[in-house]
Amino acid sequence: MEIRSHADNDALSQAAARLFQVQLTANPGLVVGLPTGGTPLGFYRQVVERQLDLSHSTAFNLDEYVGLSPDHPQSYASYMRENLLRHLPVGAWHIPNGQAADLEAECQRYEAAISAAGGLDLVFLGIGHNGHIGFNEPGTPLDARTRVVRLTETTRAANARFFPSPAEVPTQAISMGIKTILSARQVVLLASGRGKAEALLAAVTGPVTPAVPASALQTHPNVVVLVDAAAARLLPVA
Ligand code: GLP
Numbered sequence: 593m594e595i596r597s598h599a600d601n602d603a604l605s606q607a608a609a610r611l612f613q614v615q616l617t618a619n620p621g622l623v624v625g626l627p628t629g630g631t632p633l634g635f636y637r638q639v640v641e642r643q644l645d646l647s648h649s650t651a652f653n654l655d656e657y658v659g660l661s662p663d664h665p666q667s668y669a670s671y672m673r674e675n676l677l678r679h680l681p682v683g684a685w686h687i688p689n690g691q692a693a694d695l696e697a698e699c700q701r702y703e704a705a706i707s708a709a710g711g712l713d714l715v716f717l718g719i720g721h722n723g724h725i726g727f728n729e730p731g732t733p734l735d736a737r738t739r740v741v742r743l744t745e746t747t748r749a750a751n752a753r754f755f756p757s758p759a760e761v762p763t764q765a766i767s768m769g770i771k772t773i774l775s776a777r778q779v780v781l782l783a784s785g786r787g788k789a790e791a792l793l794a795a796v797t798g799p800v801t802p803a804v805p806a807s808a809l810q811t812h813p814n815v816v817v818l819v820d821a822a823a824a825r826l827l828p829v830a
Contacts, residue, residue: 593796593809593816595796595824595827596817598820598821599821600784604782604820608716609639613642616649620649621650622713623651623652623712623713623714624649624652624713625651625717625768625776626652626715627653627718628671628672629718631782631788632718635782636675636676643680644680646682650709651682651685651686652686654725654767654768654773655766655767656668657765658763658766666760669687672685684709686705689766690765699737699738706768706772711777712773712775712777714780715780716780717773719792720791721747724747725809726773727747727766728741728769729743729747730802732802732805734770734771734800734808736769738767738772739767739769740764741766743764748761748763777814778814778815778816779809781795781806781809781818783817783819784820784823785823786825789823796817796827
């Protein structure tokens with residue numbers, strides 16, 4: 593894991609966008625995994641500001657809530673339209689269908705679509721307060737592929753800020769599994785803010801354990817961790 597420290601979310605977002613730009617220049621047909629949440633908002637702003645050329649690339653979102661229609665304002669489909677897709681043409685864009693009649697079949701279809709695209713070249717990730725990546729909550733087997741997951745109450749509470757009331761936060765999601773994420777050729781983890789310090793510390797210095805899903809990234813040969821000073825406050829100084 594290569595940890596790169598930045599002053600704040602703004603600097604971290606610029607670094608992430610620069611890294612994306614370099615990869616897109618080398619391979620315009622990049623297959624990229626994309627996150628949601630508060631952390632990557634600055635990253636998407638930078639991607640849009642720089643008008644990165646995603647017109648030949650293929651994007652797969654990490655996850656989607658079960659039960660929300662793509663038009664629901666809090667669906668991750670809406671998030672992506674609002675923060676990226678309405679600003680920039682993307683060659684092909686995929687997100688799990690959280691309203692599929694057969695959710696298991698939808699997970700298999702999603703996994704097959706990633707394989708058909710040639711696999712993920714690059715995945716950007718955020719990290720949850722409990723160390724989750726995508727929606728892979730603590731306890732997730734490290735060899736899991738895309739599947740239906742039950743959200744922990746901690747995660748539902750953390751995401752309640754985006755919903756009119758906490759009760760409206762879905763209880764399930766479809767998420768790429770840890771193994772799907774680890775199959776990417778490169779992984780870029782974005783960690784920003786004081787609230788992520790404990791999770792980040794456990795992810796990068798603790799044992800590799802299903803209790804901290806992000807710790808599985810230690811087993812990947814090409815991971816860049818972009819941190820801001822607040823998230824890095826507990827990390828040992830190099
Ligand atoms: C959600 C998403 C994750 C994201 C996490 C942290 O649970 N499924 O992909 O990393 O939130 O989000 P935030 O950046 O808002 O703290």
